[in-house]
Amino acid sequence: MDNLERKKERGLITGLVALIVIIVILALIGLFMLKPEPAIIQGQAEATQVRVSGKLPGRVVEFMVEEGQSVRKGDTVVHIYSSLLEAKMFQAAAMENAAQAQNEKVDRGTRIEILNAARDMWNQAEAGLTIAKKTYERMQVLYEKGVISAQKRDEAEAAYKSMQATERAARSQYEMAKKGAQQEDKAAAAAMLNVAKGGVDEVGAMLEDSYLVAPDDGEISDIFPNVGELVSPGAPIMNVLRLDDMWVSFNVREDLLEDFTMGKEINATIPALGNKEVKLKIFYVKDMGSYAVWRATKVTGQYDAKTFQIKARPVEKIENLRPGMSVLVKE
Numbered sequence: 001m002d003n004l005e006r007k008k009e010r011g012l013i014t015g016l017v018a019l020i021v022i023i024v025i026l027a028l029i030g031l032f033m034l035k036p037e038p039a040i041i042q043g044q045a046e047a048t049q050v051r052v053s054g055k056l057p058g059r060v061v062e063f064m065v066e067e068g069q070s071v072r073k074g075d076t077v078v079h080i081y082s083s084l085l086e087a088k089m090f091q092a093a094a095m096e097n098a099a100q101a102q103n104e105k106v107d108r109g110t111r112i113e114i115l116n117a118a119r120d121m122w123n124q125a126e127a128g129l130t131i132a133k134k135t136y137e138r139m140q141v142l143y144e145k146g147v148i149s150a151q152k153r154d155e156a157e158a159a160y161k162s163m164q165a166t167e168r169a170a171r172s173q174y175e176m177a178k179k180g181a182q183q184e185d186k187a188a189a190a191a192m193l194n195v196a197k198g199g200v201d202e203v204g205a206m207l208e209d210s211y212l213v214a215p216d217d218g219e220i221s222d223i224f225p226n227v228g229e230l231v232s233p234g235a236p237i238m239n240v241l242r243l244d245d246m247w248v249s250f251n252v253r254e255d256l257l258e259d260f261t262m263g264k265e266i267n268a269t270i271p272a273l274g275n276k277e278v279k280l281k282i283f284y285v286k287d288m289g290s291y292a293v294w295r296a297t298k299v300t301g302q303y304d305a306k307t308f309q310i311k312a313r314p315v316e317k318i319e320n321l322r323p324g325m326s327v328l329v330k331e
Contacts, residue, residue, distance in 0.1 A: 041330075043248045059231075061080065133163075217244070273318075
């Protein structure tokens with residue numbers, strides 16, 4: 001009887017121990033299984049886009065490139081025709097021709113017939129002055145000899161002085177005719193010509209924008225209008241993607257921000273490149289505003305967490321990295 005009871009006790013103890021062992025094993029397995037997976041923060045590759053737009057309204061005549069094509073800075077990419085600007089150029093050229101004609105007319109000065117007449121009047125006055133001078137000199141000699149009276153000598157002297165004034169006036173008229181228009185008239189005509197030329201140059205500069213060029217080396221990512229469509233000044237025509245200026249952008253909740261400080265290097269993988277491991281350096285950290293806040297689900301014990309945008313550049317160039325590719329960082 002005692003042996004039977006002891007066997008029962010040993011069986012109970014053995015079963016209890018086994019149960020405890022099983023419970024411990026299950027607890028360890030559960031603890032291992034419930035261990036949280038590392039958080040994965042997903043970002044994407046981005047690149048600088050340079051927009052191509054023109055200054056003039058017009059119609060797209062021809063594209064010299066297509067989407068996906070590589071271009072160099074200064075390559076012609078599109079031709080825009082503006083009938084309005086062509087009309088303005090015709091008008092500006094006509095105004096320049098009119099101003100040029102007016103300027104040439106002023107520069108030519110007085111007509112040759114008027115100039116010849118003024119010169120003849122001066123020559124006539126010079127001849128009269130010569131005769132009046134000789135007459136006065138004779139009268140002076142005769143007066144000194146007592147042959148004529150003082151009145152006769154004075155009359156000859158007055159005639160001589162009058163002819164001097166007449167000669168000076170005739171000479172001034174000839175000089176004025178020879179010089180032509182006044183200096184102020186010439187300056188005004190020259191200024192009007194310069195204004196007209198400036199108008200032509202202005203329209204010409206705008207016409208140069210009818211052929212738009214690539215502002216930088218890169219790849220044509222988007223072309224917005226079609227051939228034949230009208231475009232307005234400043235309207236985007238296409239985008240040039242600068243593949244030499246790429247970075248990765250992440251959105252990170254602020255409770256995870258400790259591992260994403262400015263200037264820190266982080267490890268990441270790119271699934272599209274066979275989970276290639278790369279190293280990135282953070283150069284930009286900024287909150288995304290109230291629209292990107294993680295709201296607390298409990299009244300107490302939690303707080304609203306802001307979302308920050310993180311930008312990081314590859315430490316080394318990554319071959320075949322394209323904008324839009326996912327980039328993963330394990331937290």
